[in-house]
């Protein structure tokens with residue numbers, strides 16, 4: 633049987649790099665990694681030409697506008713990248729019989745709920761980034777209902793700009809670090825996420841028919857709890873001080889509680905979900 637061909641868009645981002653790492657250890661796929669320079673997903677001719685040239689069986693879209701603060705003043709760009717371009721990608725995939733995998737966010741919710749969010753919980757994004765990501769989900773599923781849309785929260789890895797890397801830097805620079813303790817969810821290690829998506833794809837490249845799925849590691853924490861775990865794993869002697877969202881100036885409103893219920897993903901994929909603490913420890917062992 634010929635190898636399955638996979639196209640990864642946005643391949644120089646944090647999650648794109650995690651897929652690079654995972655596919656480097658796989659030999660049953662032919663993978664084409666398309667950076668923004670090669671395939672700008674807002675340029676529909678560019679998508680079409682990369683897709684036609686490579687003729688993939690599956691497109692994994694890691695391209696996104698992810699600057700949550702800047703999205704407030706650049707909402708048109710955020711909507712173009714996270715919304716309309718995602719709809720177009722899904723449509724192109726649908727018309728050519730290509731499976732479409734895409735990632736969305738816990739920020740589609742308003743955080744008012746007191747229990748983990750299931751896939752069918754009502755969405756109510758509080759910021760421009762969340763609105764743009766919801767637009768992408770809706771457009772993709774409307775043109776291609778078999779798309780796999782994986783909502784994730786608090787993505788971290790050793791690559792790029794993320795909370796874990798920010799903490800590592802701050803722990804080296806100072807003796808005291810203030811971290812908010814009143815936003816709660818679950819941190820997600822990009823490498824474990826990418827590995828789980830690939831191992832599911834190896835068994836079933838239609839991902840059980842797709843649709844919306846929430847992916848999270850087991851357990852719940854605040855940014856402060858996440859920082860505490862990083863500090864413990866690194867045996868840092870920095871002093872962490874718990875603080876509130878209101879003490880940080882930000883133009884963006886974020887959900888207070890956005891833990892994603894992972895039962896549907898676990899059942900559909902058959903994969904065991906690890907705890908967020910195990911995920912942090914695995915990541916920091918890779919330094």
Ligand SMILES: NC(=O)c1ccc[n+]([C@@H]2O[C@H](COP(=O)([O-])OP(=O)(O)OC[C@H]3O[C@@H](n4cnc5c(N)ncnc54)[C@H](OP(=O)(O)O)[C@@H]3O)[C@@H](O)[C@H]2O)c1
Pocket residue numbers: 641642643644645646647648667668671672673674694695696697698713735736737738765784785786787788792793794
């Ligand atoms: N990071 C999180 O905490 C988090 C949480 C929930 C969900 N997510 C979702 O998870 C996915 C992966 O996030 P990530 O952390 O890997 O983001 P990231 O590190 O910002 O990577 C996104 C990549 O997309 C590229 N890109 C931007 N505009 C593009 C365009 N028009 N065409 C093609 N590529 C473009 C970026 O290039 P430039 O950097 O050159 O612009 C970057 O390489 C995204 O869908 C994101 O919304 C992330």
